[in-house]
Amino acid sequence: MKWIFRLIGLVVVLALVLVVSVLFLPADRIAQIATDQLRAATGRDVSVSGVSITLWPVLGVRAGELEVGNASWAEQGPMLQASGAAIGVDALALLRGEIRITNIEAQSPTIRLEQKADGRASWRFTDASGEARIETGTSPAREARAVSIQRLEVTDATLIYDAEGSDLISYSGVDLSLDWPDRLGPADFAAVLRPTAEPVTVTATIDGFAGFITGETRNVSIDISAGPGDVSLEGRANTAGEVAGSFGVVTGDTSAFMQALGLPPVALPAKLGRRIDLTTQLTLTADRQLALRELSADLGGNRLTGAADIGLNGTPQINARLDAGPLDLSDLSTGSADGGASNGGGTAAPSGNGSWPTERIDASALSAFNGEIALSAEGIDLGRFSLGKTQTVLSNDNSRMVFLLRDVVAYGGNVTGRFVINNRSGLSVGGDLSAAGIEMQGLLDDAVGLSRLTGGGDLKTSFLATGASVDAMMNSLSGDGSLNIGRGTIEGIDLDRLMRSGETGSGTTVFDSLSGTWTIASGVLRNRDLLLELANYRATGEGTVGIGRQVVDYTATPIALRANSGQGISIPVRFTGPWSDVSVQPDFEAVLDAQIDEQTDKLEEKAKEKLLKELGGDTGGSLENQIKDRLFKKLFD
Incomplete structure (x- = not known):
């Protein structure tokens, strides 16, 4: 004890x-x-x-x-x-x-x-x-x-x-x-950030955290949730900023998601990122060079697949190759990137009252990145224009975006050239286009709302428009071009009937060829050399098409080659009024003036001949000279 x-x-x-x-x-x-x-x-x-x-x-x-x-x-x-x-x-x-x-x-x-x-x-x-x-x-x-x-x-x-x-x-x-x-085990990390009223939550699990904090690369799982968006990563990372793995982004409203993160809101065009569902294999290096492989993205209506390399130092620098199905870029030309379509339908169509949409175009999205994107698409909707299968390169440099059209199927033919959107010091849209084998009815209908002309042909044009709205652009439009069409038709008028009976009515004129050139200034197209060839007729034309005001004032003059004993007869036809209701009327006043001029010339010729006979001179000589000679003789004889 x-x-x-x-x-x-x-x-x-x-x-x-x-x-x-x-x-x-x-x-x-x-x-x-x-x-x-x-x-x-x-x-x-x-x-x-x-x-x-x-x-x-x-x-x-x-x-x-x-x-x-x-x-x-x-x-x-x-x-x-x-x-x-x-x-x-x-x-x-x-x-x-x-x-x-x-x-x-x-x-x-x-x-x-x-x-x-x-x-x-x-x-x-x-x-x-x-x-x-x-x-x-x-x-x-x-x-x-x-x-x-x-x-x-x-x-x-x-x-x-x-x-x-x-x-x-x-x-x-x-x-x-x-x-x-x-x-020696994993660490669980959680964070709540409050850049705005709505919190941002971050959760992460890092395996072998003791090695991770000393610079080793470890398995990581990260999720960031903010308002209507979520970002996730499953892969490997280290404290030097190197990351690799499966990356995903889902946003119900991208602009609201950016604001929830405390970043400025972005005005994105419809179907180009307002909503995002993206997955990819991501690699990020310590110097912030990002590589995306096996990329698949739904941008709210437009789907893209491909690969990209992106530099994240400052404004993103992008080098990418993307494939798409039908691609809708109509909002790039209508400026409804703020969420409201400028005309309800998403295209810069005429308003129906003689004016174009006047809403201000927001082109701030052009400053979101720099770089070059090679794009293949089954089709592209550019608003007023529709393209078929397309191979194009999109480059953007300091808010100047260029679509280089390499191989484009459009309106039944092929188009090459470039289309430029520039927002460096005010918004402008321009281009240089060359088209071969184009069906003119669809092109002219999309371009200026005119659908009366059909036929396949070649077209060359250059154009430039500036302004903060579609209306301002159409009224500032300038450029030039040429057109050559083979066999085709003009809907709404029968020239053969007009020449035979003087009646217009409805009908169709079939022609063999049509050619002409034009210039555009301040939204008004001017043409003076239209030439239309038919079997029995020939027609010339000149006038203006007010693209800005959506009006036309154009006169076509058909000539019946075999009428009047082979001398021919012509009846000018005038097209006037707004595009929505073009008036087609024969210009009988012009016919009468032409006949009066012809008769006046004939009477003058007869009077000349008669006077020469009375003077005794040569009827083939100059009347003025013969009168001078007679007066000289009277004075000195």
């Missing part, structure tokens, strides 16, 4: 020694141990002030201020500053000479993260030893076990991210948490 009581007494004494050691352990010493471990793990200066010890429920210290230094090249200040912090340690592990940090808490800290274009990142602890150790005065040669942090919790933080070449990003009211129960 004596030995039993002695053994119990020894245990009690040992327990008392342990308790007294903990109770009298200086708070500054605990803080020093913790900061030494953080300094060894990060390679950064760590300072703590205003320290007090806590015994329950967790052994540890509370600090009035905590500061963790940044990389030597960083410009934004310390990496972490907190006005209040708490560090808890496992007491039993501490008595065994181990440092096991059970929790780190920080209230209202400021966290500054910086990244250079060469790949350097302030959160990559390149100066760390990789293993935290305890240094004591009694046993300096003794190695301690590596530090582990079971939980990190940060509330009401300010997060600042400065990437060289990009705008500074700053978020306030951020909550962060890290659960890392096993030093």
